[in-house]
Amino acid sequence: MRHALLIAARDLRERARDRTLYVLAIVLPLGLAGIFTLILGDLSGDSPMFTFVVADSDGGVVATTFTGEVLERAAASGAIRLRTAASEQEARTLVGDGTATAAFLLPAGLTEAVRTGGAARIEVVGNVDAPTGTDIARSLAQAYADRLLAIRTAVAATVRSGVPTPPSELASAAAAALPQAAVVEDTTGRRQLDAKTQYAAGMAVFFLFFAVQPGVTGLLDERRDGTLARLLAAPVRRTSILAGKLLTGVVVGLVSMALLVVASSVLMGARWGHPAGVALLVVAGVLAATGAMAVVAAIAKTSEQAGGWQAITAIVLGALGGAFFPVSQAGGVLDAISLVSPHRWFLRGLADLAGGDVAAVLPSVAVLSFFAALTCGLALLLFRKVVRP
Numbered sequence: 001m002r003h004a005l006l007i008a009a010r011d012l013r014e015r016a017r018d019r020t021l022y023v024l025a026i027v028l029p030l031g032l033a034g035i036f037t038l039i040l041g042d043l044s045g046d047s048p049m050f051t052f053v054v055a056d057s058d059g060g061v062v063a064t065t066f067t068g069e070v071l072e073r074a075a076a077s078g079a080i081r082l083r084t085a086a087s088e089q090e091a092r093t094l095v096g097d098g099t100a101t102a103a104f105l106l107p108a109g110l111t112e113a114v115r116t117g118g119a120a121r122i123e124v125v126g127n128v129d130a131p132t133g134t135d136i137a138r139s140l141a142q143a144y145a146d147r148l149l150a151i152r153t154a155v156a157a158t159v160r161s162g163v164p165t166p167p168s169e170l171a172s173a174a175a176a177a178l179p180q181a182a183v184v185e186d187t188t189g190r191r192q193l194d195a196k197t198q199y200a201a202g203m204a205v206f207f208l209f210f211a212v213q214p215g216v217t218g219l220l221d222e223r224r225d226g227t228l229a230r231l232l233a234a235p236v237r238r239t240s241i242l243a244g245k246l247l248t249g250v251v252v253g254l255v256s257m258a259l260l261v262v263a264s265s266v267l268m269g270a271r272w273g274h275p276a277g278v279a280l281l282v283v284a285g286v287l288a289a290t291g292a293m294a295v296v297a298a299i300a301k302t303s304e305q306a307g308g309w310q311a312i313t314a315i316v317l318g319a320l321g322g323a324f325f326p327v328s329q330a331g332g333v334l335d336a337i338s339l340v341s342p343h344r345w346f347l348r349g350l351a352d353l354a355g356g357d358v359a360a361v362l363p364s365v366a367v368l369s370f371f372a373a374l375t376c377g378l379a380l381l382l383f384r385k386v387v388r389p
Contacts, residue, residue, distance in 0.1 A: 008247040011218055015252060018214070024286035025211035025256035029203035030263055037268060050101040050133035051081040060111025066122065066144050071104070095125050095351035101133035102126040104141060114148055121145075193351050197271050198326075200264035202256055205346045206323035209289045209314035211256045213307065215249030216294040219383060220303035225332070242383050246290055246376065253286035273353035277361040280366040281349045284368035288342040291375025292317070298382030317341045342371055 015021055054071060056063050075082040083100070085091035091103035105123040113120035122141045126134025193201065215281070219241070253375060264270040272278045293310050300306035321343025338344045349364030 003237065004165045004243040004247060006244070008244045011215060011245070011248040012251060015214055015248065017249075021211065021252070024207055025252065026259055026263070029207040029260055030200075030267070033196075033199040033203040033264060033270075034268060036203075037196050050130070050136060051083065051099070052137055053085050053091045053094050053100040053103045054085050054106065055085040055088045055103060056106045057088065057108040058106045058110040062111040062114050062120075062148065063106040065105075066106065066141075070140060070144055080136075095127050098127060100127070101130045102137035104137065110260070117372070120148070121124075122159050122323055130298040133232065182362060183368060193347070193354055194271060196264075196268050197350070197354070200260070200268055200270040201272070201316075201347055201350050202323040202343075204316070205289075205321075206318040208253055208286065209293060209317065210256060210311070212249035212253045212286070212290045212293050213297075213310050215245055215247075215252055216290060216379070217297045217303050217306045218245045218277070219298065219309070220306055225302060231359055239380070242380055246294060246379070249290040249293065250286055253289055254282065257282045257286060271354070272351060274358050277353040277358040278350070280358075280365045281346055281353070281361055281368070284372065285342060285346045287372035287376065288346075288368045291372045291379060292342065294379030295299060295375050295382065298379050319345050320345055342368055345371075 024363070052071065054067050056067060071080070071082050083094075085094060085103070088103075088105050091105060092099040093101070095103045103125040105125060107121065109118075110120055110122070112118070122145055124134070124138045124141050126137060164361050261272055261282070265272060292313065296310045297303075297306040298315050300309055318341075319339050321341030323343045324340060345364045345367045349361040349368075352360040352364065
């Protein structure tokens, strides 16, 4: 064990002088996480992504029901931010200058048109730079309008029969026409990360696989440089040499992840969860990443070849495991395949930690630990051919 620690200490001193390692382990993951947060915004629902503005020129029951029962309920649940405009022109201006994502223009006579069977329309004006928010606004208005069509025939029939339709009945019919999926709050207690934490954790675990590469490929570098022969000639066990190289990757990975957790929390406001649970996941994730990269390095013949194969492996596992976007939402075969990626289990563990206590991460930690034990053990067996005298 002493020899393994000495080998790891020597390698760590060398890695500390490598500026590329700092870029891969800290600068890139933190920078990309910040960029994703700024560009994509908060997808988690913790704060509204879209601001909708309403210009009600009608004031009738159909318009007020749409505003009060659809939009205000959505705003109360945190799905959107809602504001009103005094006129259609003001609403268009708010959308045009980017203050609002989309505007609902409720024209004068809307309620009367619904009552009499005339032409009724809710106009949606969207910001050209916010297509997703515009589509959501259009869907809300379209769903409400489609259901109103179903009751307009009955309303028109009562008008033709000479029986006036009380406003209260029209309001009840309009309320019954609400698109319920848009206004019912989610009470399932679903566990998920907020966007800032999702991006920070995704980038951290993605670049973790690159950060541990130099440690596990050190044997190939030393064989190329001729220093491995001197190590083998010394009274040092081969297992100590292998353990020292793996330990280098583990230490680099732990330091990198610890710095990213602290930096993303302070600079980005990421919420990783209970420190004990995060620590368990980080340790298990680092061991899994080290083992995976070690297996790839052990199969390669040169350090250059190992670097290329490791990069491909890291990218595939990262994309498959949801480091960039939640692959689990795709469902089906892709969701099942993603379970082979350590990234998926790391992010799943953090999501469980966000919705529960420390014990919630234990299933993910167990899977990551099994993956680490399997790959590290396989790497030690494969590397034996490299350290033959």
